[in-house]
Amino acid sequence: MNDTFLKACKGEQTxxxxxxxxxxxxxxxxxxxxVRGKVSFLELCKSPELCTEVTLQxxxxxxxxxxxxxxxxxxxxxxxxxxxxxxxxxxxxxxxxIRNKDDVNKLHVPDPEESMPFVLETIRLLRKELNVxxxxxxxxxxxxxxxxxxxxSSKVFLKTKRMMFQDPTLYSSLLDKITDCTxxxxxxxxxxxxxxxxxxxxxxxxxxxxxxxxFALPYVQRIIADLREVTxxxxxxxxxxxxxxLPHTTTAGADVLGLDWRINIKDAIAGxxxxxxxxxxxxxxxxxxxxxxxxxxxxxxxxxxxAKGHIFNLGHGIQPQTPPDQARIAVDAVHRLSGxx
Ligand code: CP3
Numbered sequence: 001m002n003d004t005f006l007k008a009c010k011g012e013q014t015x016x017x018x019x020x021x022x023x024x025x026x027x028x029x030x031x032x033x034x035v036r037g038k039v040s041f042l043e044l045c046k047s048p049e050l051c052t053e054v055t056l057q058x059x060x061x062x063x064x065x066x067x068x069x070x071x072x073x074x075x076x077x078x079x080x081x082x083x084x085x086x087x088x089x090x091x092x093x094x095x096x097x098i099r100n101k102d103d104v105n106k107l108h109v110p111d112p113e114e115s116m117p118f119v120l121e122t123i124r125l126l127r128k129e130l131n132v133x134x135x136x137x138x139x140x141x142x143x144x145x146x147x148x149x150x151x152x153s154s155k156v157f158l159k160t161k162r163m164m165f166q167d168p169t170l171y172s173s174l175l176d177k178i179t180d181c182t183x184x185x186x187x188x189x190x191x192x193x194x195x196x197x198x199x200x201x202x203x204x205x206x207x208x209x210x211x212x213x214x215f216a217l218p219y220v221q222r223i224i225a226d227l228r229e230v231t232x233x234x235x236x237x238x239x240x241x242x243x244x245x246l247p248h249t250t251t252a253g254a255d256v257l258g259l260d261w262r263i264n265i266k267d268a269i270a271g272x273x274x275x276x277x278x279x280x281x282x283x284x285x286x287x288x289x290x291x292x293x294x295x296x297x298x299x300x301x302x303x304x305x306x307a308k309g310h311i312f313n314l315g316h317g318i319q320p321q322t323p324p325d326q327a328r329i330a331v332d333a334v335h336r337l338s339g340x341x
Pocket of ligand 1: 025026072
């Protein structure tokens with residue numbers, strides 16, 4: 001197996017810089033579109049055979065150094081007893097959002113083997129097929145909570161922040177349940193064979209540091225501490241838009257910190273202490289002309305040369321409009337410029 005990615009996560013010397021992209025399996029690939037043309041997104045997420053197929057697509061096409069399980073961070077929220085819909089173009093919708101104590105009481109903390117067997121089966125199938133490491137993942141409790149409280153995506157997160165500020169007891173009872181669910185879910189993924197785990201905190205950057213410290217970080221710390229009791233797989237924590245939160249995200253307990261593109265990776269490395277880093281090309285930089293894209297990648301690799309470990313990635317998910325050829329140019333450039341034989 002090509003274990004370059006795992007070595008970089010642990011801060012060990014690697015022959016070259018490993019690369020994978022967030023959302024590497026997805027709509028920018030005609031091969032994915034073809035599968036998606038036959039089933040809904042939720043049907044896709046619940047079919048281990050189709051999830052395996054779309055997870056493998058970008059590995060076979062571009063030669064990424066790690067695969068990420070195809071699923072969605074909201075799958076375990078449905079397993080908690082919440083109705084979840086994906087509307088074309090509008091993203092995820094929870095038609096019955098969490099508003100009060102009764103709503104929280106109705107949530108149950110699922111046994112992953114019982115309520116999400118398809119995810120664990122996908123992991124087992126993938127481990128038989130892959131020759132690069134498999135990353136499992138979850139959302140971070142705060143990010144998951146925003147979807148449950150807002151009823152879907154949001155811009156200003158009024159309902160979430162109002163609950164934090166006006167009813168912190170209700171908020172923490174919700175977050176406790178999401179945290180328990182997520183701990184069990186990630187433990188189950190590691191047990192099924194996931195070789196690294198990434199926690200996506202996509203909305204962490206909308207919080208003031210003081211609120212991040214009270215309403216988001218402790219739950220991530222709890223999950224990671226709980227995982228450390230049962231597994232030593234590398235843990236990646238990605239707090240999107242989190243440059244100003246770095247002094248705090250470094251205390252989450254992760255091995256690797258994911259970085260978005262709003263911070264220069266050199267400045268981030270100076271502030272992350274003993275962590276490896278993952279990132280951080282602007283996903284839309286993939287639209288640059290080839291020469292400029294390659295120059296930017298060269299600079300990024302050079303800026304990251306003093307990292308304890310560097311995993312090349314985008315600063316957030318690849319955009320659906322990205323020409324696949326541009327992804328190929330980027331992956332090849334990372335490999336060539338970092339010395340892959
Ligand atoms: O390749 C991979 O990265 C693995 C698969 C993956 C998906 N979602 C598939 C997906 C992963 C890791 C996720 C994580 C996820 N899901 C996050 C965290 C990462 C981030 O982007 O910040 C979030 C916030 C979600 C919730 C979610 N799922 C939203 C907001 C949307 C709609 C927006 C969009 O991109 O369409 C989804 C749908 C979704 N998840 C798609 C895919 C491939 C598109 C569904 C389709 O095929 O129509």
